[in-house]
Amino acid sequence: MSRSPKNPIGTENWEYNDAYAKMLITNNITLVEKIHTNGAPTANCMWMNLQTMHKSTNHLVLTGYMWNLMVHAPEDVNVTEHLGKLNIHWGQVQSFLVYNQKIADAVYKCIIASSLPPSWDSFTDPYVAGKFDEVSDDPKKMLDSQQFIAII
16 A cells, blocks of 8 residues: 655655756766766765765875875986976875865975985975974075975
């Protein structure tokens, strides 16, 4: 025995809107994303599946970007090219909002210095703060990461 809805017009409108939302989602996602929406009974289920898929994918992408950022260049590296690639990876990492905070520029300066071959240590040490909370009036330590790259 089937139950008739108490509000047939509202039910019809809801079903129409849900079908329309499912169509919009389906027409605006990639083939890979469609795997996660196939068989979802409602637009809400489709949306929840997509959110879950993107949440885990974003974590993996961010981890990959961080991995690329943590490189150690060999002694014979083309420093200009190395720093260009490092800046690209830095931009990718910074494009992610992790807990609505970005990684501090002082940390990036340390990453830059530590990514260079050991022979660069005596050059980079004066530009990198000894402690992250260190307050210094030394102009070299006060430079931001992009100024530091320009000097290198």
